[in-house]
Amino acid sequence: MVMDAKKCLFTLLMISLTAGIYAQGEKPQNIYRVTVNSRYVIEDGERTSKYFAIGQLISDSLGRLHTEIDYNWETRYPDNYRWHYFDGLTKVKTDFFIKEKLRYFKVFEYSNELLSTLLVYTVNNSDTALLVREEYVYDDAGNKTRTTGYNKDGKRSFRSRHKYDEHNTEIERRVRGRRAVPSDSIMSLKRVVEYDTLGRMASEHLDVQKFNLPQKSTHTTYMYDENNNIVEKVIKDNVSNTTLRKEFVYRRDNRLQGLRVYDSQDNLIDYQAWRYEIYRTANRTHRVFE
Numbered sequence: 001m002v003m004d005a006k007k008c009l010f011t012l013l014m015i016s017l018t019a020g021i022y023a024q025g026e027k028p029q030n031i032y033r034v035t036v037n038s039r040y041v042i043e044d045g046e047r048t049s050k051y052f053a054i055g056q057l058i059s060d061s062l063g064r065l066h067t068e069i070d071y072n073w074e075t076r077y078p079d080n081y082r083w084h085y086f087d088g089l090t091k092v093k094t095d096f097f098i099k100e101k102l103r104y105f106k107v108f109e110y111s112n113e114l115l116s117t118l119l120v121y122t123v124n125n126s127d128t129a130l131l132v133r134e135e136y137v138y139d140d141a142g143n144k145t146r147t148t149g150y151n152k153d154g155k156r157s158f159r160s161r162h163k164y165d166e167h168n169t170e171i172e173r174r175v176r177g178r179r180a181v182p183s184d185s186i187m188s189l190k191r192v193v194e195y196d197t198l199g200r201m202a203s204e205h206l207d208v209q210k211f212n213l214p215q216k217s218t219h220t221t222y223m224y225d226e227n228n229n230i231v232e233k234v235i236k237d238n239v240s241n242t243t244l245r246k247e248f249v250y251r252r253d254n255r256l257q258g259l260r261v262y263d264s265q266d267n268l269i270d271y272q273a274w275r276y277e278i279y280r281t282a283n284r285t286h287r288v289f290e
Contacts, residue, residue, distance in 0.1 A: 031279045032061040033290075039073065040271040047271045052076055054272070064089060104131070106183075114138055120183050132157070132180045143168055151180045158182060169193055169201070185210040200224055218243075227254050 037055035041048045053076075058067040070080040079100050085093035095105045102123045109117040118134045130152040137146040141164075149158040157180030163172040173189035175182060192205040201222055209215040217238035225231050233246040242264050249258035261270035276290040 031058055032063070033059045034277040034279065036275040036277065038273050038275070040273070042268060042271060045267045047268065051273065062089065064091075114142060118183060132183060134183055139164075141168055143170075147182065149177075149180050149182060155179070165193065167193070167195060167199065167201075181211045185213075187211055188215075198228075200228065225250070229254055 035057040036053055037057075038051045039054045041050040041052075052071065052073070054071050054073060056067075056069045056071075056078075057065055058069070059065050064084070064086050066084050066086070068082040068084075069078045071078050072080075079098075081097050083095040083097070084091050085095075090110065091108060093105060093107050096103055104120060104122045105128075107119040107121070108115055109119075114136070116136055118136075120131045120133075121128045122131050133150045133154075135148045135150075136144050139145050143164045144162050146162070147158075147160040148156060149160075151157045156177070158175050158177035160173055160175040160182060162170055165171050169191065170189065171191045171193065173186060175187045178187075186208060188207075188209045190207045193201055194203045196202045203219065203221045205217070205219045207215055207217045219236040219238075219240065221234045222230050223232040227250070229248065229250050231248050231250075233244075233248075234242060235244040235246070236242050244264075245262040245266070247260040247262075248256060249260075251257045255276060256274050258274070259270070259272040260268060263269050278288045278290060280286050280288065
């Protein structure tokens with residue numbers, strides 16, 4: 001496991017170095033912070049002492065998240081990752097690598113500091129093709145109220161309308177037109193929310209249908225600590241049977257430290273931990289744990 005950790009770290013640094021060169025809209029900055037998400041091996045419903053990285057977030061000294069890495073749980077190899085490009089502090093593009101190959105990328109355009117246009121391109125054998133272009137309209141609170149999608153020929157392919165409650169939570173979305181698929185694949189959404197006396201979401205019933213998939217209904221209840229961090233989620237199906245229970249643990253600075261997931265029989269099925277690191281030198285050899 002020690003050798004695997006060293007190999008992962010080396011790969012992380014090489015990927016982040018490349019991203020620092022090519023994924024910034026201005027002069028690259030040295031890596032400043034790295035967040036490591038690890039998963040423990042579960043045996044007989046108990047957490048063992050073995051763990052492996054499953055994800056990493058790498059930010060530069062300006063606080064820009066320029067690299068996200070997903071590690072394959074079976075091979076321990078970082079074969080999926082995303083590179084973010086910036087213009088100053090504004091993200092303008094993201095490359096999506098799957099199995100180490102660039103499969104698609106997104107371009108972000110803004111108006112009045114709000115995302116006005118999203119363009120999604122697919123990549124195949126170094127050739128690119130526009131998959132969908134989305135244009136957005138917002139209300140005075142900054143909520144997206146209308147999305148209009150266009151296909152590669154510039155023809156309008158769908159239009160969705162979004163409704164919100166007094167807490168600015170999206171409670172309904174309906175999509176008309178199916179000549180192109182929305183970037184998040186959601187074709188319809190309906191959410192019924194209850195709030196506690198502090199205005200926090202206490203429960204939500206969510207019906208979502210994604211493209212070419214049946215509608216999925218879930219009911220989730222939330223519990224909070226004194227700092228308004230979510231410490232528990234209980235997820236039930238459409239007939240009120242508990243399917244998952246998630247427990248969250250936070251550090252004193254309110255950053256996420258651990259996650260425990262239990263199945264419908266309250267058996268531990270997942271245990272994750274987060275670690276926060278700082279690299280203060282240009283050669284990335286001096287690591288400090290936060």
